[in-house]
Amino acid sequence: MTLTSHDPIPASNLDGAVEDYSRDKVYVLTALFLAAVTVLEVLTYAYPDFPVWADNLLIPVLMIMMAVKFFTVLYIFMHLKFDKPILTWVFYAGLVLAVLVYLAMLSTFRIWWPESHS
């Protein structure tokens, strides 16, 4: 018996996912969304003078778009959103630790103030 992509997946096949999630359609839409954000990212390069990211705002805007993509893949494609919370905790332990420790380390090099760093 082969199910079509429109049928709900039997719960037993869901690999520990907590709830059923509507599948391929969500994935395609997610991918389209990711593609759109990527296009926006590239636009910051193509049109550097666009008011939203002109001057000092470029880096924050890029970082926000990067984070949006990052967490979209994490939550939808890697289905953290649907899985047991312990997986989120485990991964965040590593991610947050990495971010904090390495930001602290970069701060000791004072790289946020380029003029003092040759």
Next chain:
Amino acid sequence: MALTESRPLALTSGDVDTVYKPAGVFTRPKSGATGWKSWLTTVDHKKIGIMYGAAAIFFFVIGGIEALLIRVQLWAPRGTLLSANLYNQVFTMHGTTMIFLVVMPIGAAFANYLMPLQIGARDVAYPRINAFSFWAFLFGGVFLNSSWLLGGGADGGWFNYAPNNGVIFSPTNGIDFWNLGLIITGVASLAGAVNLIVTVLNMRAPGMTLMKMPIFTWMTLVTQFLLLFAIPVLTAAQILLMMDRLFDANFFNVAKGANPLLWQHLFWIFGHPEVYLMILPAFGIVSEILPTFARKPIFGYPFIVFSGIAIGFMGWGVWAHHMFVSGIGPITVTTFALTTMFIAVPTGVKILNWVATMWGGKLQFTSPMLFSIGLVTMFTIGGLSGVTHSVAPADTQQTDTYYIVAHFHYVLFGGAFFGFMAGFYFYWPKVFGYLLNEKLGKANFWLMLLGFNLTFAPMHILGLQGMSRRIYTYDAGYGFEVWNKVATIGAFILASSIALFIFNMFYSKSKAKNLPAPGADPWDARTIEWMIPSPTPEYNFDPIPTVSRVDDFWYRKYGETKDGKLVRIAATDDVVQKLSDGKHIHLPSPSYWPIVLAFGMPIAAYGLIFNMWLCLVGGIIIVGGLYGWVLEPPDDPEASHDDDGTDTHASDGGDAAVTEISGSVDQPNELDPAKEAETVG
């Protein structure tokens, strides 16, 4: 077998045989094998634990000989035993060996052997990866030490600071061996960390919630999380160093604008969690021993647990206290001085808990208890000298003197190693089925305590007098002579105490035949690993017990009256498990592939140093090993374990395949450092 997942096998109909097809290209070794061959292919966590311990003691002897060479060289001014160059290699290899090949693996030995027993599991989550971890560690260690025969050892100190670790300042291959050897042992530690964390989180006996786990298991969990996150930082730094040394990159090349502090930061971001992950297993061991011999529950179980977790967290925020004199600036120094002072708090909480556990107890001064008390006292001294380092102005005076050497030997030898000795004496009957001789054990303790303090206490004074660490000789007239002589005498007393311990192993074994067997529970202990026969049967528990509280085994033996008096409610013989034939219990089959896979790594590493063709050979062994691993059937086809029909071979094996095959699929990632090297090279 508990190697399972919640998902049903999807075998509702009678199609058991058709759905499960083992990939079965290679057969597995026979389960029932004995003799030395069985050790090569074993996936039994107990055998692997014993091998970790044996290998660590072997490396301990090597590292100890290096220590004695150092002490003989420093016996008198202008020592001539070692040249300056050789001295550099000896102290570097001494530190590296003791940290990476002795203290960490002994922690791994206890974790491997005890943790599954303490949580009532049959084995660890991935038995084959466990075997791989051990072999990778062993081969990494042998690779590291093979540098003595191939042009000399590393000579930059155990932390090999940049730019001293560059080819210009260290032209021999010693640091390459150090670098690649520790990448290999790092892969082993990382695989082990994933394995043991999953085991603790997933495979506890029914009823054992996290807050009912024995303290040693808790400390193992914290330790393995520290490893999981600390090892990759070191690996990253070592990849940079490898690129610099072997492929002329510019990570630590000051001429191209590199910043040598990068190495210091990365090394100590790894290095400080590292010191906690070396001490926490010992903390766990004494937290089992003190309540047993005080005959009281541990004082403040949640405080011990949470202070361990707190140490694990805070250990990440203190690394730059190793770098106070490197010019990192006043704000950084102040920040890290404060965090370092704070981390003394959870450690102090633990000390308080141990003292309060003993307070008012009916103490029995057996050898494990003596060593545990040794840890509590000696570690306190080391901890206090550590707090003096957090005071940055004082630390500026202490940095790179013997005061530092005194401090970390008090925490690592007086702390970790005393704890391990306590663990050896305590768990010896459980592991080998005979008790170590108590008289020799006590003599061993007092000799070790004396030798230890004679060796390392004078180093505080030497350091404050201004004697630099890592200096291969000194002139007369600075007042260094007396204390160096005392330290050297102490070192030999310490060595004799280790010799006494090794003698005790064999002596006690030879006498054991005439003595009654120790039985399951020789110490009247508290946790469930003492419920099973000694030595531990291959299947661990039969049946798996249900746990209802901390120290579950104790409360099967003892109850309390209304006014809080301890009453025995059952004879020990009635509550311990009897040896069964274990035929109905399915255990993972042994495998050839972990050792094959691990063997490829040092070959590839030799290739990186000497000849890229060897890399190819190593790479082929690694890839071949991986495919062999994936394609071998989940079971030895002749292993029989089903006699009642409910536990069909196919369903059980199929399940193991789900776990293990995909477990091995993530294996290539763990081999990244080696592969990475090949590709870029």
Next chain:
Amino acid sequence: MAEALTARESIKAADAHAPSAHIEHDTNTGISNTKLGMWLFLASECLLFGGLITTYLLYKRPLEGPTPEEIFDIPFTSTSSFVLLMSSLTMVLAVSAIERGDHERLRIWIGATALLGATFIAGQIYEFTVFVREGLGFTTSRFSSAFYTLTGFHGVHVTIGIIMLMSLVLLSLRGKLPEHRSETVEIVGLYWHFVDVVWIFIFAVVYLVP
């Protein structure tokens, strides 16, 4: 004494009902060992890549040789980044195919994922070749060493992922990948997506931030 005895009886009763040795019981977390293990491994990888990215950020201004602005070809890298991003889509489609028991689609989507991954790697090799021709060797500057190490290291991860995907296709063709083992595909997928999110980070931080 009486209470103590009852306590003991209840322990005995609990033991009697404990799962016996050969009845499988669920894992404590309800997650399979393999999946939990993979997530732990990925968490650990964050620290590994973090170290290399940090090194790059520290060294991105070279003292000599081409600078990032001079050398990067943003339109080209954007395209290859897009290819890698889309391979994540084909990967999830593969997972959902095998969960439906659709082995044909599984192989198609996994093959597509591997192909997209290979395209990305080919792009990276091309990019490296061009950079070297333009004077950015591995040993040229602190920037070049950091750049090649970071992106090369990521490339090695992608390559390992491709090998795992191809192995899955082979297993599936030989019928060794039934539905109840769909988790194997899912686990490889987790690895693949992680490599993708690392690239999302690298693309923004290394290539786009001026």
